[in-house]
Amino acid sequence: MKKEVSVMESVYSKNNAVAGVINDKLTRERVFAVNVLGSPGAGKTSSLEQIIKRLGILDCAVIEGDIESDIDTIRLKQQGINAAQINTGGACHLDAASIRDIVERMSLRPGYLFIENIGNLICPVPYQLGERMRLLISNATEGADKPYKYPYVFEKADIVLLNKCDLIEHVDFDTGYFLDGIRKLNPDVPVFKVSCKTGEGFDEVAEWITRKAEVVIGK
């Protein structure tokens, strides 16, 4: 167990050193990178579609992380979005080395780079990927107790979306309990109620991201 822990700590610190290099490179190139986290099926790709539509398709690129398949990359490319796939072949998170390699191959222009992580609320948390912001997508159908059960991902988020709000009347979701759980972990993080089905809330999300990215992308 001790051996496992010390190997993992060395893995994290090597990873985060590479992430620092990526972050420097992207900042120089005026690319604002966002690490997108959430459970399987939280609506990560659907939320990106909504956000990218508002930020401008030509100003955005996406790296899709999946264990297997390229379903989401095909879907984004069909909309004209610059998208690239990483298949981890079993690994439960993206790491900085895989991002460095793929960033070299993508033609990025100044703007936004969204990195959609593996659907997992736990393992991606300690791995920095060179991002400037962490976007966490929770959703009403997975229940209001998630901040209490998966605290680390909420603690490290810079922005939280509560997706699938169109279904909130059909499920027993206690919004106050959800928000209280987040506040205890991360008092200042903004939480936006959204629905990928109706588009509700995404104007505000896009506006918030635009404001945060100005320092990197310029006006």
Add this chain to the structure above:
Amino acid sequence: MKKEVSVMESVYSKNNAVAGVINDKLTRERVFAVNVLGSPGAGKTSSLEQIIKRLGILDCAVIEGDIESDIDTIRLKQQGINAAQINTGGACHLDAASIRDIVERMSLRPGYLFIENIGNLICPVPYQLGERMRLLISNATEGADKPYKYPYVFEKADIVLLNKCDLIEHVDFDTGYFLDGIRKLNPDVPVFKVSCKTGEGFDEVAEWITRKAEVVIGK
């Protein structure tokens, strides 16, 4: 990376040796153990409540695995169910050593032991816990592409529940695509459509589990 892989392989093989010992012990004691897997918020605890109600509260015990909190254990105990909590403090899966320790402390009688794993479709898969059966809980709101994106957990399942079927009319869920994905990975696994909200489908699930458990528990 090589070092990481070889450490992990040794971790798996040590874990699975301990799992074998647990399996032998439980079989001798006529306890049928079920490893319960699913995404965060798939409805693992709610499904267990439905199943246990049908199998008989006195014949069932539950080990709840969570990163933090004992919300679900309290909920089960309030219903008179013999339940115990494991908090992994950050770890993304349960392992056999933690099950061995807690099984020693629980007074188990012949019957069923449900082990609710951490909400994660990836990391728990290589860790045997002494179970005789793996129960995977998927759900209609997380989308029909999950077998394609998280194939290993579907491949290793002995029974799959498609939960939240009461919401199926409100989401764009392609049941044929979902079932095709499972069939390619695990041709003979039974898939039951269920709803924890209405109780639909759980009579059949409980009957199926009862039949599978007979060889261990006796009639």
